[in-house]
Amino acid sequence: MDGYTTSELGAIFAMQGFAGISLFSVLLLMALGLAIIFGQMGVINMAHGEFMAVGAYTTYFLSTFTEAYFPSFLDYYFVVAIVVAFFVAGILGYFAEFILIRHLYSRPLDTLLATWGLSLIMQQTFRSVFGAREVSPTLPDWLMGSVQPTEMIDIPINGMFVLGLTIVVTLGVFYLMFKSNWGLRVRATTQNREMSGAVGINTKKVDRYTFALGCGIAGIAGAAFTTIASTGPTTGTLYIVDTFMVVVFGGAASLFGTIASAFSIAQAQSILEFFISGSMAKVYTLLTLVIILMFKPEGLFASKVRR
Amino acid sequence: MSFFYEKILGGKNGTAHLLILAAVILIIFPLFLDAFRLNLVGKYLTYAFAAVSLVLLWGYGGTLSLGQGIFFGLGGYGMAMFLKLEASSPENTTIQSTPGIPDFMDWNQLTELPWFWEPFTSFTFTIIAILTLPALFAYIIGAAMFKRRVGGVYFAIITQVIAVILTVLIVGQQGLTGGINGITDLRTLNGWDITSDSAKYIFYFINAGLLLGVIVVSRLILNSKFGHLLLAIRDKEDRVRFSGYDVGNFKIFIFCFAALISAIGGAMFTLQVGFMSPSFVGIVPSIEMVIFAAVGGRMSLIGAVYGTLLINFGKTTFSESFPELWLFLMGGLFIAVVMFFPNGLAGIWNDYSHHITNRLGFVKTGYNKIKQTLVPQKIQDSSH
Amino acid sequence: MSLTTNTDYTLAIEDLTVSFDGFKAVDSLNFYLDKNELHVVIGPNGAGKTTVLDLICGKTKATSGSIKFLNKELTELNEHSIVRAGVGRKFQTPSIYENLTVLENLEVSYPVGRSVFGSLFFKRTETVLEKIHEIAKEIMLFDDLETEAGLLSHGQKQWLEIGMLLIQDPQLLMLDEPVAGMSVKEREQTAELLNKISQGRSVLVIEHDMEFVAQIAHKVTVLHQGKILATGDMDAVQHDPKVIEVYLGH
Numbered sequence: 010m011d012g013y014t015t016s017e018l019g020a021i022f023a024m025q026g027f028a029g030i031s032l033f034s035v036l037l038l039m040a041l042g043l044a045i046i047f048g049q050m051g052v053i054n055m056a057h058g059e060f061m062a063v064g065a066y067t068t069y070f071l072s073t074f075t076e077a078y079f080p081s082f083l084d085y086y087f088v089v090a091i092v093v094a095f096f097v098a099g100i101l102g103y104f105a106e107f108i109l110i111r112h113l114y115s116r117p118l119d120t121l122l123a124t125w126g127l128s129l130i131m132q133q134t135f136r137s138v139f140g141a142r143e144v145s146p147t148l149p150d151w152l153m154g155s156v157q158p159t160e161m162i163d164i165p166i167n168g169m170f171v172l173g174l175t176i177v178v179t180l181g182v183f184y185l186m187f188k189s190n191w192g193l194r195v196r197a198t199t200q201n202r203e204m205s206g207a208v209g210i211n212t213k214k215v216d217r218y219t220f221a222l223g224c225g226i227a228g229i230a231g232a233a234f235t236t237i238a239s240t241g242p243t244t245g246t247l248y249i250v251d252t253f254m255v256v257v258f259g260g261a262a263s264l265f266g267t268i269a270s271a272f273s274i275a276q277a278q279s280i281l282e283f284f285i286s287g288s289m290a291k292v293y294t295l296l297t298l299v300i301i302l303m304f305k306p307e308g309l310f311a312s313k314v315r316r
Numbered sequence: 317m318s319f320f321y322e323k324i325l326g327g328k329n330g331t332a333h334l335l336i337l338a339a340v341i342l343i344i345f346p347l348f349l350d351a352f353r354l355n356l357v358g359k360y361l362t363y364a365f366a367a368v369s370l371v372l373l374w375g376y377g378g379t380l381s382l383g384q385g386i387f388f389g390l391g392g393y394g395m396a397m398f399l400k401l402e403a404s405s406p407e408n409t410t411i412q413s414t415p416g417i418p419d420f421m422d423w424n425q426l427t428e429l430p431w432f433w434e435p436f437t438s439f440t441f442t443i444i445a446i447l448t449l450p451a452l453f454a455y456i457i458g459a460a461m462f463k464r465r466v467g468g469v470y471f472a473i474i475t476q477v478i479a480v481i482l483t484v485l486i487v488g489q490q491g492l493t494g495g496i497n498g499i500t501d502l503r504t505l506n507g508w509d510i511t512s513d514s515a516k517y518i519f520y521f522i523n524a525g526l527l528l529g530v531i532v533v534s535r536l537i538l539n540s541k542f543g544h545l546l547l548a549i550r551d552k553e554d555r556v557r558f559s560g561y562d563v564g565n566f567k568i569f570i571f572c573f574a575a576l577i578s579a580i581g582g583a584m585f586t587l588q589v590g591f592m593s594p595s596f597v598g599i600v601p602s603i604e605m606v607i608f609a610a611v612g613g614r615m616s617l618i619g620a621v622y623g624t625l626l627i628n629f630g631k632t633t634f635s636e637s638f639p640e641l642w643l644f645l646m647g648g649l650f651i652a653v654v655m656f657f658p659n660g661l662a663g664i665w666n667d668y669s670h671h672i673t674n675r676l677g678f679v680k681t682g683y684n685k686i687k688q689t690l691v692p693q694k695i696q697d698s699s700h
Numbered sequence: 701m702s703l704t705t706n707t708d709y710t711l712a713i714e715d716l717t718v719s720f721d722g723f724k725a726v727d728s729l730n731f732y733l734d735k736n737e738l739h740v741v742i743g744p745n746g747a748g749k750t751t752v753l754d755l756i757c758g759k760t761k762a763t764s765g766s767i768k769f770l771n772k773e774l775t776e777l778n779e780h781s782i783v784r785a786g787v788g789r790k791f792q793t794p795s796i797y798e799n800l801t802v803l804e805n806l807e808v809s810y811p812v813g814r815s816v817f818g819s820l821f822f823k824r825t826e827t828v829l830e831k832i833h834e835i836a837k838e839i840m841l842f843d844d845l846e847t848e849a850g851l852l853s854h855g856q857k858q859w860l861e862i863g864m865l866l867i868q869d870p871q872l873l874m875l876d877e878p879v880a881g882m883s884v885k886e887r888e889q890t891a892e893l894l895n896k897i898s899q900g901r902s903v904l905v906i907e908h909d910m911e912f913v914a915q916i917a918h919k920v921t922v923l924h925q926g927k928i929l930a931t932g933d934m935d936a937v938q939h940d941p942k943v944i945e946v947y948l949g950h
Contacts, residue, residue, distance in 0.1 A: 053469055053473075109651065109655075112655060113655075116654075117468060117469045118469065118472065119654045119658075121380070121382075122603075122606065122607075122650055122653075123655065125650055126646070126647040126648065126649065126650025126651040126654070127647065127651065128647070129646050129650065130643070130644055132643060133640060246600075250476060250477060250480050250599065253476075253477075254473075257470065287488075288488025288489075289485075291484050292481055292488070295481045295484075296481055299474055299481070302466075302470075303461060303466070303474075304464070306461075306464060306465075306466040537820065540819065540821070540822060541813050541822035542822075544807070544808050545808055545819055547800065548800065552795055554759075554791075554795070555791075555795040555796070555797070556808075557780055558759075558780075559780075559783060559808070559809050559864065559868070560811065560868065561780055561814055562780050562815075565816050566819075
């Protein structure tokens with residue numbers, strides 16, 4: 010750390026801070042969908058990463074499609090792609106719930122295994138349809154490059170885009186779960202399924218749509234990540250463990266917990282990365298999480314539950 | 317005599333199944349397979365150790381671990397370290413800038429052996445380490461989690477994360493561990509060439525013998541009061557606790573035992589295949605071990621072995637001819653086992669085998685008839 | 701803070717309170733149980749009856765107060781230590797090991813070989829078998845020793861659970877609604893059983909069936925909103941004006 014002037018240090022911290030915030034938004038976007046599925050429904054979806062990949066591949070597909078037939082729309086397709094990714098992943102999730110998940114609600118460990126099987130099938134489908142090599146959509150110009158508020162601070166535009174998208178999605182989820190009628194029904198079903206059924210809530214439908222929503226959000230995350238990295242058949246498995254850690258650490262039942270968890274994990278990891286190698290930073294972060302979870306299994310930010 | 321027969325051999329059925337398995341792996345395979353294929357089967361049988369460990373831990377104990385690869389890997393790396401040190405003797409490594417240390421350390425500009433490698437120059441230490449360190453690691457994890465009543469899904473996820481931590485650690489510290497390529501180029505064990513065909517034969521039989529031994533010991537455990545308690549804990553943990561048992565201790569023990577078994581498997585893997593890498597430590601191999609147990613039958617020690625063999629045979633066959641099909645099949649298998657046959661092949665066998673044994677009943681009656689007609693003759697003969 | 705007074709009672713509960721987020725499920729409860737006493741606790745739903753049992757056996761942690769069992773402070777102990785001290789608890793829904801036989805259920809509850817290694821090397825000796833047979837006869841399941849517990853009738857399952865507690869020879873036996881779901885004949889048999897086993901120990905029962913209560917109770921306590929409303933023998937309690945109001949009033 011020697012040899013840097015104060016302003017240089019300031020710039021480094023600013024960029025590191027932004028890298029941390031960028032990582033935070035990535036983790037949060039991934040975790041939001043899973044928090045809904047795991048936190049609200051208690052379902053372990055090991056295929057969550059693959060639903061993200063669905064979003065990414067959808068974006069790639071739309072990108073090639075636009076390039077081939079509507080090259081003049083290249084600047085606009087991306088936002089459309091995000092919306093389409095949401096629906097594609099969501100619909101797939103809807104069917105997955107219908108065919109598979111709904112039989113396994115009382116058996117969480119079995120859901121874990123069954124969804125892993127689903128993820129294998131999805132991975133192979135990606136490989137068969139899109140090939141084994143990694144692909145990337147052609148990103149519109151306005152996403153490229155960076156903004157330079159000062160000479161030494163370089164903020165990539167795609168990072169800001171993902172951050173903005175995360176904020177929009179988080180607010181959307183918050184509004185949906187806590188301010189809308191439908192969200193009320195979801196929460197009622199999770200808290201007391203029998204009673205909810207008794208008052209006329211179609212709990213099966215609520216489950217199905219909730220799962221679909223979680224997958225849809227995963228799709229958005231996948232679409233957003235095409236701005237950061239390329240996509241391959243196994244990209245989903247890269248993210249799944251991190252995502253679970255964020256959700257479990259945040260206290261699965263709490264949306265605020267998920268946000269706080271994603272923030273602390275992201276900051277911890279990026280700050281560590283500054284001092285030590287990337288892999289060791291990851292090891293220490295995960296290790297700390299595991300140790301904390303051993304002391305507080307319900308998650309660090311879980312609200313107090315009556316014993 | 318009766319205790320031995322009932323508890324260890326498992327009565328009439330149990331003995332028969334154990335004998336059949338022993339015959340298959342000790343006689344039939346070596347007889348009909350060439351050295352190369354037998355070595356392959358030996359490799360599969362090392363995975364079977366992990367599958368058997370899951371029968372104890374998950375099938376009977378109700379605790380799903382998605383990280384048995386951790387212990388398999390620790391056992392395997394222990395053995396690999398010993399073998400690598402032997403292969404990196406100063407005579408063999410004269411071209412290195414620092415002779416006497418493993419090649420990957422030399423590439424990473426290390427000039428001396430890291431402290432934790434030193435003891436692995438001794439074979440005795442290595443064996444002791446393989447038998448104790450993974451179990452010790454399991455004890456730490458188990459004590460931290462089971463004493464705090466962390467179980468079920470949370471436990472499974474945490475084992476997964478620990479598997480990731482270990483993998484990232486191994487891959488990231490190439491100088492200390494050989495990195496993503498693992499520890500390779502292993503040649504001799506105390507002077508004896510482990511790559512020769514004869515060595516592979518011997519290791520195969522040691523492996524098979526150990527596996528059968530592990531199954532017998534596991535049966536002992538499962539048939540004791542401890543085993544009944546394990547089932548009870550799986551089904552009604554609270555009732556067990558309120559009958560005066562410290563449930564956490566029981567879970568810790570079976571977790572450590574499962575770790576021990578997996579570690580032995582890992583060590584035998586290194587001996588037979590000649591290398592160890594982080595690709596046997598992480599989440600993918602760990603969850604494959606679960607599927608071996610699930611398909612074979614999570615409640616059946618012997619079934620788990622067959623499950624392991626079946627899936628690995630399938631993998632080898634299909635990946636050559638229909639690589640695309642294999643992952644679909646695996647994924648489908650996961651789902652099918654969970655949804656339709658939760659007790660795996662062993663469960664199906666238990667449910668339907670009486671159809672076969674009844675049909676074979678005609679053989680038995682025929683045999684008895686023949687015996688009857690022969691016996692009078694015998695009496696006649698012996699009167700000479 | 702545990703009180704240091706020594707008592708002759710088997711169970712001495714003093715000032716016991718448990719509050720969940722401000723709601724006092726049990727409120728400054730004082731309760732005493734003698735040896736050889738069969739005490740029934742009754743009261744409307746939500747009165748806190750099951751919570752009291754939860755507190756005694758350690759399932760729930762008290763907010764304040766003391767529970768002394770044979771002069772041992774239970775609020776400081778964990779669940780399995782409380783059991784080993786001599787407290788047995790039967791749950792509302794029969795809590796037995798469905799996949800094991802009746803004999804194995806009793807064997808697993810046998811109070812020897814309770815540690816990991818103890819259970820690994822536990823031998824089914826003649827002594828053990830004798831005790832199992834003795835208990836099985838008491839709970840009327842001697843002919844069903846080899847039956848898988850899951851196949852027993854509802855009443856038989858309740859008896860098995862009682863047997864699993866009896867084989868540990870507890871000084872305090874707590875039964876939560878032991879005759880729920882039983883036929884009339886089974887209730888009679890259970891009443892006989894409970895009267896027999898209350899010799900030499902204290903029994904605490906939660907029940908709703910008044911006829912059954914009359915057959916077994918030495919003393920009755922009525923719990924209401926976490927507090928004791930009335931206590932005494934069956935007659936006195938039934939005619940207590942406060943009790944009548946709570947049950948029949950409003």
